[in-house]
Amino acid sequence: MYKYDEIDQQLVDERVAQYRDQVRRYIAKELSEDEFRPLRLQNGLYIQRHAPMLRIAVPYGMLSSRQLHKLADIATKYDRGYGHFSTRQNLQLNWPKLEDTPDILAELATVEMHAIQTSGNCIRNITTDQFVGVAPDEIIDPRAMAEVIRQWSTFHPEFALLPRKFKIAVSGTKQDRAVVQMHDIGMEFYRDTENKVAIKVWVGGGLGRTPILGTVIREHLEWQHALTYCEAVIRVYNLHGRRDNAYKARIKILVKALGIDEFSKQVEAEWLHLKDSPNTITEAELARVAQHFEAFDYATLPAHDSSFDAAIASSAAFNAWTKRSVHPHKISGYRAVTLSLKPHGKAPGDATSEQMHVVADLAAEYSFGELRVSHEQNLILADVKLSDLFAVWEKARAYGLATPNIGLLTDIICCPGGDFCSLANAKSIPIAQAIQMQFDNLDYLHDIGELELNISGCMNACGHHHVGHIGILGVDKDGSEWYQVSIGGKQGNDASLATVIGRAFSAEEMPGVVQKLIEVYLKERSDEERFIDTVRRIGIAPFKAHVYATTESKNEAAHV
Amino acid sequence: MSNLITQNEIVSDDWTLVTLPKVDQEVRKQAGKVVLFKLTGENTISAEQIANTQIPATGKILVPLSVYLARKSELATRIAKQEVGIWLATHEVLESLPNAEPDLNIFPLIAVYVERFADGRIFSIGNLLRTRYGFNHTLRAFGDVLRDQLFFLKRSGFDSYLIRADRSAQEALQSLKDFSQPYQGAVDDKQPVWRRLNRSQNNVA
Structure with a gap:
């Protein structure tokens, strides 16, 4: 994986010094709450329900043993002995003290880590497929490009204070596992007809309050132009994205408002000026970074053991x-x-x-x-x-790390929710736990088969509920917590957004509701059909009918 | 004491800021919240305001873009004397300036007003003035300008910063040096670090 040279190291060291001084000024009341907020957020520090939350960057999800040991030590020393791995492939500490955060960053810097741009209205951590570099269906290993993009986006002066957060994902496989279509910019690397590395660029995807899958803005971009093309896209967004309403500030809203044709026209006009400027990537620079991602010294082994x-x-x-x-x-x-x-x-x-x-x-x-x-x-x-x-x-x-549930119903994607997050409308962890206990029988779980169940505690959608085969969204109704259920979402090449099945449920009802959805699936499925396939084939109506028929009749019975 | 930094030094400000007369305006609301940022390109300045803007008769004047565009002819002799600078706010249409005045270097100063710290449009505007429209005289940021923007402003082409009145410009000078070798090429140094320095000698083990 990528190893820092003196330039990388100096930059994170200088960041620690800069951030330490910002915290000092805040504690000394030289910075107001409002003035400190954008500064701390660009360093991944949230002020949460019980304590600050610090989000540590794990660029494109890659960690070394040494780094993970350090993260474990930091969690012990500055937190309560655990951390939370997030859907952005980052690590979150839930209980650090504000005054300790500069020391935490200093410790991270010793293992080539940081918390730069893990939050705030800037370019966030670049994400990719977790099987990058080893997947049999991989065409291009995009890690070197992800690292080049990471460096370019780090403290990018023009894009330091965007209208809203900005997420970029890269992928180089036939089967998309990086969900490039739900990012502000998604880049799929492929080999073109001349066998050269090219990029298919999506723009304007995202979940949150207004879930939208991205649109292809360019079918073919030569890899050398990845940075200047991003500059063109983000400049149009920086100048014209809405800043009056945080809920309408993502690039997806601008793309929808202008239409992809007009947006694309403006990007191309900008790019004419930027194309071939010095940020154009050279073969030599890509090669310098790529040598960090060369294949390991694998043993020659037979296919069977x-x-x-x-x-x-x-x-x-x-x-x-x-x-x-x-x-x-x-x-x-x-x-x-x-x-x-x-x-x-x-x-x-x-x-x-x-x-x-x-x-x-x-x-x-x-x-x-x-x-x-x-x-x-x-x-x-x-x-x-x-x-x-x-x-x-x-x-x-x-050590409890081998639950055989990967890709099954209990492999739940879940945000920290109302137990920790001050944005949340409802708790999400207890719902996940209750559902896991409901389906604690492994044989039954395996019989149900592949199923992605995603839970978000609010419409910001950190738990990606829109692309869950079953998605659960925490909502607030008159001050109490309710859960809206949707089905039919999917990530991957044939991504789709889930459809809400009807009125929301209480926390207590939730395991039963999921049970009902599964009952319909088990009854209706044909051979080899996954839950999502059944939903796509028969639609949501049978699921809806079963879930609500039972609850309604129970309610009627209660009124007798 | 002056709160103006130009070319890495605290200097006195010999420009007079010309502002549009205030008018009673209805506060626009959207989704229950007061609109803090004007929508891009929204025309909020009336012809009456422009006509009523008081322009001092002598000295160096920093004139609002809208006033300049409408009353350019009265300023011709003073432009020749290098007494006219232009200022615009981040939501104004930058292109209207180069459209009206192909050579921006007739102005010794262009200033960009940023209403709120978080408004990063100022960086793109600085970049465009320098790289697209060829402006090479003093480029100033003013308004909600605090030390933590300075490094980004500098890299986006600004060389003058009027620090918000309640903060120390002396302390702010420190932040111009926050990072010694930024990664990407920008306005102040167009070369990304890999073209600026030889990184290949930092070999991988």
């Missing part, structure tokens, strides 16, 4: 885990492994310091000292030998 086959045969539990948590790898004899941060009954995405140390050790021992954070809030060991899988599983299981 007898010890692995024997372990599968003798342990049903191991077998079940490999079905969910082990993923194909482009190198023979290797696999990628997902360590589940979704044990039933715990907050999705949370990891204790002890678990972080264990994962860091596993990565060091079995996966070239590196790991990834997925936007589904799990941790990935990307390069494990087939013959090591059993050992990895045993250790992961001992």
Whole structure:
């Protein structure tokens, strides 16, 4: 993975000094609350319900063992011994003290980490596929470009104070796993007819209050122009995006208001001036960055391993885990492994310091000292030998990291919700936990099969509820917490937004409601059909009928 | 004491800011909130305001863009004497200035007014004035200008900053040096760091 040179290191060190002085001025009351807000947000610091929350950047989800050990130590020293991995592939600390945050950043800088632009109205962390570099269906490994974009976007002077946050995702696979269509800019790397690396650019996607999938603004962009083209897009947005209403300030609103043709015309006009300017990426610079992402020194291994086959045969539990948590790898004899941060009954995405140390050790021992954070809030060991899988599983299981539920109903994507977040309308973690307990029977869970259930505590949609096969949104009605249920959302190439099924439910009703949705699916599904396929085939009406018929009749009964 | 920084020094301000006369305006509301930022290109200045703007008879004057566009002919002799600068707010249409005056370097000063710290349009405006419209005299930021914008303003082409009156310009000078080697090319140094320095010698182990 990318390693800092003196230039990178000096920049994060200078950032720590700058931020330390900003905090000093705030505490000394030289900065008002309002003046400090944009400064602290650009450093990932929120003031939350109980304490500040600090969001630490994990660029495109890549971490080294050393970095994860440091994060674990920081969580122990400055927090309550755990952290929360977010859908932006970042790590959030829920209980740091404001006055400690400069020291936390100084410690992060020692392992080439920071919290720069993890919040605020600026270009945020660049995200990508968690199987980048190892996926068999990968055409281009976009990590070097992601790093080039990261550096370019860091303290970009023209785009330091945009109308609203700005998220960029990159992907280089046939099967999109980076959800590029729900980003402000999504870039899909591919090989064009001349076998050159090119980019298909989407613009104006996003979830939140107004969920919209992105629109293709350019089918073919030569990779050298990635930065200048982004400059053109973001300049049009910076000058013309709405600043009078935070809910209408994302680029998606501007694109819809102007129409893609007019927006695209303005971008092209801007780009004429910017194209070939010095920010145009050179072969040499890409090569310099790309050498950090060269393939590991893989062993030459056969496609099968007898010890692995024997372990599968003798342990049903191991077998079940490999079905969910082990993923194909482009190198023979290797696999990628997902360590589940979704044990039933715990907050999705949370990891204790002890678990972080264990994962860091596993990565060091079995996966070239590196790991990834997925936007589904799990941790990935990307390069494990087939013959090591059993050992990895045993250790992961001992520390609660091997729940065989990856891609299943209880692998819930969930924001921190009303327990922590001051934006939330409703709690989300207890709903996730209640649903996980409702479906705690593993055989039943596996029978239901692949299902993505996403929960957000408010319409800001950190839990990506719009693209969940089942999406749950916390809403506030007269001061109490209710949950709106939608079905039919999906991420990936054939992304779709979910449809709300009807009136909202109380927290207590929620496990039962999900149960009802599953009942309809189990009754209606044809062979090999996943929940989402059934919803797409038969529509939401049968689901709606079953869910509400039962609750209505119960209500009637209560009135008798 | 002056709160004006120009070319990395605190200097006295010998320009007189000309402002439009205030008019009673209805506060516009949208979604229950007062509109803090005017919509892009919205014309909020009346012909009457422009006509009633008092322009001092002598000295260096910083004239609102709208007043300049409408009353350019009365200012011709003073422009020749280098006594006229132009100021505009971030929501105004920048292009109207180069459209009316292809050579912006007849002005010794252009100033951009930023109503709120968080309004980053000022950076794009600075960039365009320097790179698109070829302005190479003093470019000033004023309004809600605090030290934490200075590094970005500098990189966007500004070289003069009128720090908000309740803050120290002396302390603000520090922030011009926040970062020694920024990554990307911008107005002040068009080369990104990889063209500025030889990064390849920092070898990967």
